[in-house]
Amino acid sequence: MTYWCEHAVLPGGVVAGVLVEVDGERFGSVTAAAPPPDATVLRGLTVPGLANAHSHAFHRALRGRTHEGGGDFWSWREAMYAVAEALDPDTYLALARATFAEMALAGITCVGEFHYLHHGRGGTPYADPNAMGHAVAQAAREAGIRITVLDTCYLAGGFGPSGGQCDLTQPQLRFSDGDVGGWLGRVSRFDPGAGAKLGAAVHSVRAVPARDIEMVAEWAARGAVLHAHVSEQAAENAACLAAHGRTPTALLYQSGALASNFTAVHGTHLTAADIDLYGLNRATVCFCPTTERDLADGIGPASALRAAGASLSLGSDSHAVIDLFEEARGVELDERLITGRRGGHSAADLLAAATEAGHACLGWRGVGRIEAGAYADLVTISLDTPRTAGCPPTAATAVFAATAADVRHVVASGRVVVADGVHQLVPDVPAALSAAIGAVIHQ
Numbered sequence: 001m002t003y004w005c006e007h008a009v010l011p012g013g014v015v016a017g018v019l020v021e022v023d024g025e026r027f028g029s030v031t032a033a034a035p036p037p038d039a040t041v042l043r044g045l046t047v048p049g050l051a052n053a054h055s056h057a058f059h060r061a062l063r064g065r066t067h068e069g070g071g072d073f074w075s076w077r078e079a080m081y082a083v084a085e086a087l088d089p090d091t092y093l094a095l096a097r098a099t100f101a102e103m104a105l106a107g108i109t110c111v112g113e114f115h116y117l118h119h120g121r122g123g124t125p126y127a128d129p130n131a132m133g134h135a136v137a138q139a140a141r142e143a144g145i146r147i148t149v150l151d152t153c154y155l156a157g158g159f160g161p162s163g164g165q166c167d168l169t170q171p172q173l174r175f176s177d178g179d180v181g182g183w184l185g186r187v188s189r190f191d192p193g194a195g196a197k198l199g200a201a202v203h204s205v206r207a208v209p210a211r212d213i214e215m216v217a218e219w220a221a222r223g224a225v226l227h228a229h230v231s232e233q234a235a236e237n238a239a240c241l242a243a244h245g246r247t248p249t250a251l252l253y254q255s256g257a258l259a260s261n262f263t264a265v266h267g268t269h270l271t272a273a274d275i276d277l278y279g280l281n282r283a284t285v286c287f288c289p290t291t292e293r294d295l296a297d298g299i300g301p302a303s304a305l306r307a308a309g310a311s312l313s314l315g316s317d318s319h320a321v322i323d324l325f326e327e328a329r330g331v332e333l334d335e336r337l338i339t340g341r342r343g344g345h346s347a348a349d350l351l352a353a354a355t356e357a358g359h360a361c362l363g364w365r366g367v368g369r370i371e372a373g374a375y376a377d378l379v380t381i382s383l384d385t386p387r388t389a390g391c392p393p394t395a396a397t398a399v400f401a402a403t404a405a406d407v408r409h410v411v412a413s414g415r416v417v418v419a420d421g422v423h424q425l426v427p428d429v430p431a432a433l434s435a436a437i438g439a440v441i442h443q
């Protein structure tokens, strides 16, 4: 298959008139050239595939239902638990497929699914103990995007007295394998299949005792990525300090989790020493600005992390919004509001967070670049929509002007997934979302 991009963001910058030959799942060649007669012409600005590095697919059911009034992360969590209670492998497959199809329409070609809804009601395993994991991997395949299933260890309900952890309460029982040996046993038998990778996650320092974090980190060190929710809430820091005398980041470091395969999700409330630990260990921090805004979490130290040597990636987390361009500009624009300064992050850096760095933190190396040998992902942004008309073909237009609604054409792993704004595998994405959400939520 041959494409000719009117403008394309290549590793060295934007180039006009780029001929791209796709060989199977990968780019065969990428050259500046005039359009040959047999090429598919992509008008507008073509960027690499976007990676959504932090997703909980079923949270999409909460959109429009949890944003107004008071409350906080903890009250939102009660609403989320109600949806979790209603899901089984069939309804989860339908909901995740529709959610991932929405992602594909937004230019997302790879998702990191932070997956902790493992078991049936009350924590009873399904006949296939990985039935729910298989459902999310299958959902990504059917929606035409790659996935890293971040299989999550979730064992405890929070910090308890004298250094212990609290027991799980009813809805959380579905998340638990009983003990870390149960998690290791189940994960070692989980093959997510074609187009998918298996990674590990520690839900949080609240939910996994320190000695068990060591075991999960050891498993991940044998070639998988490791993610964890870290310091999204000031309350988590206070509880961790009270229980262990150290921050969540320091506890993860002490447990052997912090390495170049590690991604801290959120990292909103970090100390200077925490920031240094991420930089020194070449770890990634995944910012989710639209969720962090929605839950009044705060604004993380993105510039300081980058200056320390950490990588930044982006996620839509609770899916209040699925738009990686909005997440990318959110990192810079939120920081402007608290620092009174502009330009902490260049548009090229923000686009890299949404593409190459996002793929890398999900274990997909050498992806997220339009160059020979990389996975053939192309995301074309129209420059003739009401939002983008008259804008120059630059990374700044992609990051600061475009929205998910301006994505017109998406190729993922060499396959056309979105053509002229229409998903090629899930023909009516809104209908699929309505049906899947209607099956699990009734208000």
Ligand SMILES: [Zn+2]
Residues within 6 Å of the ligand: 054, 056, 114, 229, 265, 317, 318
């Ligand atoms: Zn999350």
